[in-house]
Amino acid sequence: NLTDKFDTIFRKLKGHGKLNEQNIKESLREVRRALLEADVNFRIVKNFINEVASKATGQDVLKSLTPGHQVVKIVHEQLIHLMGEKNFKVQFQSNRLNKIMVVGLQGSGKTTTCAKLASHFRKNKLEPVMVACDIYRPAAVHQLQVLGKQLDVPVISKEKSKNVLKIAKKALKETENSEKNVMIFDTAGRLHIDEKLMKELRDLKKLLKPDFIFFVADAMTGQDAVNIAKEFNDQLEFDGVILTKMDSDARGGAALSIKAVTGKPVSFVGTGEKIGDFEEFHPDRMASRILG
Amino acid sequence: LQLRGKIDDDLMDDLEEALLQADIGIDTSMYVMEKLKNEIRTQKIEDSQKIQFLIEDIIKKMMIDEYSHQADHLKIANKKPFIVLFIGVNGVGKTTTIGKLARRYKDEGKSVMVIAGDTFRAAAIEQLTIWAERSGASISKQQQGSDPSSVIYDGVMSAKNKNIDVVLIDTAGRQHTKVNLMNELSKIVRTIQKIVPDAPHESLLVIDSTTGQNALIQAEIFNKATNISGIILTKLDGTAKGGIVVGIKHQLNIPVKMIGVGEQQEDLRDFDAKEFIEAIFE
Ligand SMILES: Nc1nc2c(ncn2[C@@H]2O[C@H](COP(=O)(O)OP(=O)(O)OP(=O)(O)O)[C@@H](O)[C@H]2O)c(=O)[nH]1
Ligand SMILES: Nc1nc2c(ncn2[C@@H]2O[C@H](COP(=O)(O)OP(=O)(O)OP(=O)(O)O)[C@@H](O)[C@H]2O)c(=O)[nH]1
Numbered sequence: 010n011l012t013d014k015f016d017t018i019f020r021k022l023k024g025h026g027k028l029n030e031q032n033i034k035e036s037l038r039e040v041r042r043a044l045l046e047a048d049v050n051f052r053i054v055k056n057f058i059n060e061v062a063s064k065a066t067g068q069d070v071l072k073s074l075t076p077g078h079q080v081v082k083i084v085h086e087q088l089i090h091l092m093g094e095k096n097f098k099v100q101f102q103s104n105r106l107n108k109i110m111v112v113g114l115q116g117s118g119k120t121t122t123c124a125k126l127a128s129h130f131r132k133n134k135l136e137p138v139m140v141a142c143d144i145y146r147p148a149a150v151h152q153l154q155v156l157g158k159q160l161d162v163p164v165i166s167k168e169k170s171k172n173v174l175k176i177a178k179k180a181l182k183e184t185e186n187s188e189k190n191v192m193i194f195d196t197a198g199r200l201h202i203d204e205k206l207m208k209e210l211r212d213l214k215k216l217l218k219p220d221f222i223f224f225v226a227d228a229m230t231g232q233d234a235v236n237i238a239k240e241f242n243d244q245l246e247f248d249g250v251i252l253t254k255m256d257s258d259a260r261g262g263a264a265l266s267i268k269a270v271t272g273k274p275v276s277f278v279g280t281g282e283k284i285g286d287f288e289e290f291h292p293d294r295m296a297s298r299i300l301g
Numbered sequence: 302l303q304l305r306g307k308i309d310d311d312l313m314d315d316l317e318e319a320l321l322q323a324d325i326g327i328d329t330s331m332y333v334m335e336k337l338k339n340e341i342r343t344q345k346i347e348d349s350q351k352i353q354f355l356i357e358d359i360i361k362k363m364m365i366d367e368y369s370h371q372a373d374h375l376k377i378a379n380k381k382p383f384i385v386l387f388i389g390v391n392g393v394g395k396t397t398t399i400g401k402l403a404r405r406y407k408d409e410g411k412s413v414m415v416i417a418g419d420t421f422r423a424a425a426i427e428q429l430t431i432w433a434e435r436s437g438a439s440i441s442k443q444q445q446g447s448d449p450s451s452v453i454y455d456g457v458m459s460a461k462n463k464n465i466d467v468v469l470i471d472t473a474g475r476q477h478t479k480v481n482l483m484n485e486l487s488k489i490v491r492t493i494q495k496i497v498p499d500a501p502h503e504s505l506l507v508i509d510s511t512t513g514q515n516a517l518i519q520a521e522i523f524n525k526a527t528n529i530s531g532i533i534l535t536k537l538d539g540t541a542k543g544g545i546v547v548g549i550k551h552q553l554n555i556p557v558k559m560i561g562v563g564e565q566q567e568d569l570r571d572f573d574a575k576e577f578i579e580a581i582f583e
């Protein structure tokens with residue numbers, strides 16, 4: 010891992026043990042490699058390395074007697090700082106109707122995440138209902154209904170409907186005078202470059218005026234994470250990110266890329282296929298995972 | 302890519318960044334850049350216009366070799382039933398790809414059976430059933446929660462008895478980090494071999510083109526559970542380049558056989574290395 014590699018680099022400072030530009034450069038090459046292997050976007054890696062370089066060549070580090078550990082500390086702190094502060098809490102009040110949209114690329118884990126959100130909200134004393142707005146994928150509505158049954162959370166859909174706005178209107182009408190206080194809208198996976206489908210999301214947002222939009226992203230996403238996230242954010246201004254499939258051994262550098270390019274924080278992570286596999290995001294744990 | 306003037310460090314940096322941006326990965330990118338620099342030296346190249354052809358040729362030689370022309374297409378020849386197993390991590394496009402391939406073989410006049418080997422995920426069987434209906438393939442399935450190996454055993458037996466030409470087997474998405482699920486996959490392979498000893502004739506790892514470096518580990522681990530005969534690279538209709546397959550071919554010698562370019566039945570193409578590589582530098 011990175012700490013071991015740094016120890017090797019700095020051990021070569023035969024007894025002198027002080028940092029200089031040359032061995033900082035060497036250690037930064039290792040950091041660059043670690044971040045690229047972790048799928049952090051190459052441009053973000055470039056900026057990050059420059060930031061760390063200027064911090065590391067600062068006077069107090071140069072005088073330090075544990076140079077390897079000092080550089081690792083700077084890298085780690087800089088990563089956590091970039092990832093966002095832990096106190097980003099997603100909370101909803103039970104005395105109003107909260108509307109939540111769940112969006113993202115094909116296969117990222119949206120439908121499963123809707124069920125996880127429903128379960129999470131109910132644990133926090135809210136009354137969820139899910140709305141099946143994926144009218145394209147075979148058996149997508151059925152999938153959400155099966156999950157709803159498992160959870161005993163109602164699912165609103167409109168049989169054979171080819172119009173997402175009509176489904177949403179039906180859902181709003183059915184929910185407005187009920188005791189439900191959080192609506193979770195599952196949407197079809199789509200490409201950020203699909204103009205027609207991105208417009209569908211913008212129109213849905215206009216109709217719902219949602220309280221929160223979650224962008225769902227797969228933890229194994231590579232360099233393209235910046236393009237995808239930027240486009241979704243430019244068009245929808247989502248509020249938070251849910252990083253799924255964190256139970257894999259993907260390092261998850263996409264989390265850093267997405268935060269860097271959109272400024273939006275990761276609020277939750279998916280850690281498996283079961284409804285309970287859902288946790289709050291910890292920036293410090295993510296930083297360690299990305300560094301390897 | 303700005304290809305004019307002399308070959309300098311800026312051009313080399315731009316080229317390396319194009320590789321990294323395509324998810325080719327740092328090790329494979331460094332390998333390609335080393336080869337490029339050697340070629341520039343030995344061929345005494347000074348015109349940067351020649352560099353694009355050179356780097357594309359280096360990568361093309363990594364992706365296809367003299368044997369791969371036959372190997373890089375599904376070898377359906379004289380196997381009946383011709384059995385194809387689809388594997389991969391969650392959400393990459395296995396079920397949809399089966400729908401596309403079923404359609405292709407039906408259009409070629411073959412009889413096709415799909416087997417609903419994903420007995421775990423909500424509505425997985427219903428999803429595959431709709432794809433079977435769309436393509437005209439028959440489907441062998443049991444209820445959700447059944448043992449996948451039993452379902453697959455029954456399906457393959459039925460295909461053999463009914464003289465089916467092509468069998469496409471769907472499996473549940475699984476993370477290679479889950480030992481019990483990888484063991485389940487090995488068991489599925491052994492089960493198929495009880496009926497058809499040289500099957501699966503194709504074991505296709507489905508990879509999402511937006512995947513980063515984790516794809517290499519996926520390929521390594523899945524390859525241990527079943528000898529992967531090829532990769533299907535999906536979602537290339539997006540902006541990701543899918544460069545992870547270059548490293549996978551280079552390190553594991555697993556070729557890409559097909560690509561997915563959309564969500565409809567017709568959105569499946571044979572892999573074209575030239576087009577794939579040119580897209581990296583576009
Ligand atoms: N291992 C793991 N699998 C997950 C996780 N979240 C979702 N999945 C799986 O990922 C696959 C895709 O999940 P879906 O919920 O269907 O994804 P989706 O974004 O709704 O897909 P589309 O609607 O087709 O765009 C399924 O096999 C899920 O079980 C997770 O956190 N970990
Ligand atoms: N744009 C695009 N979407 C695709 C492609 N292939 C599959 N998809 C979509 O990706 C999503 C997931 O596809 P599935 O076929 O359910 O993937 P899977 O691997 O079977 O998923 P699990 O069984 O849950 O692991 C669906 O929304 C598909 O329509 C492709 O080539 N391009």
Ligand SMILES: [Mg+2]
Nearest residue numbers: 119120143149
């Ligand atoms: Mg879905």
Ligand SMILES: [Mg+2]
Nearest residue numbers: 395396419425
């Ligand atoms: Mg599937």
